[in-house]
Amino acid sequence: RLDKFYALLDCGTPVNPELALGQIYGATLRAIGHSMSEEIIYDAEGHPLTRDLRSYGAPKIGDIPRDFRAVLVPSDDKVGPFGAKSISEIGVNGAAPAIATAIHDACGIWLREWHFTPEKILTALEKI
DSSP states (O other), X not given: OOOEEEEEEEEESOSSHHHHHHHHHHHHHHHHHHHHTOOOOBOTTSOBSOOSHHHHTXXXXXXXXXXXXXXXXXXXXXXXXXXXXXXXXXXXXXXXXXXXXXXXXXXXXXXXXXXXXXXXXXXXXXXX
């Protein structure tokens, strides 16, 4: 379980800070799901065994970190309109390396491919 996650993002000068924060929270939670639980599993013939959202592993309300914060770090962007930068899906970018680093700090192992599951952590620990 991920208990704490802070997403700090350079957004230039946010034109609509509340909308930007909503985008960051959504994109970051999506990235946490990609990193920790979302997976499509295939059988030996290549047919998907994961056929619906219940078995896909998308984060649910109980999977949101207890301490989950998004912070817009302002900067002056000379190129963007009104000093703003596009944030689009930038919240997706930092979750996987942050989670991999947290696992390394806690366990001393590096997991270099998604998904960072308990089974993969235990397997890597047994190899040490």
